[in-house]
Amino acid sequence: MNKSDRHAVILRLVREREIATQDELAQALHELGYEVVQTTVSRDITELGLVKVRGAGGRLVYAPAAG
Amino acid sequence: MNKSDRHAVILRLVREREIATQDELAQALHELGYEVVQTTVSRDITELGLVKVRGAGGRLVYAPAAG
DNA sequence: TATGAATAATAATTCAAA
């Protein structure tokens, strides 16, 4: 539940940190009390339209579609 | 060999078509006479700094880092 | 240095289930 809350948190997280994997994002959510697993994070990413962009050092990290 | 040629072709391909997977890109290269496999395409993508963006219908497709 | 085969890591989907 609370998908829309979680979505907002995800957007904040990917702006604040460089998150490279869905497991990493799931773990970050856990720390904030959202107990979700990779499968769900994958769906959230699709629903939010996130993409992977090149972060520092060319590493692929998640980001909102529009900057 | 001909890596820089191939890189140029890859850039052209991802601009012309919506290419969703590395296998798909490898296959497109085959049709143009570049016999490479997914492993190599993966490296090319890193070297070119390509990212996956949302294409039509929210599908993730390869694109140059800068538009 | 560039490449591929095999493998590991990551992400998306299917198939229940609540």
Next chain:
DNA sequence: TTTGAATTATTATTCATA
């Protein structure tokens, strides 16, 4: 409708080889 376990698909890396 949302979720997760299991599975499948996709991508990155390791380990040779030329």
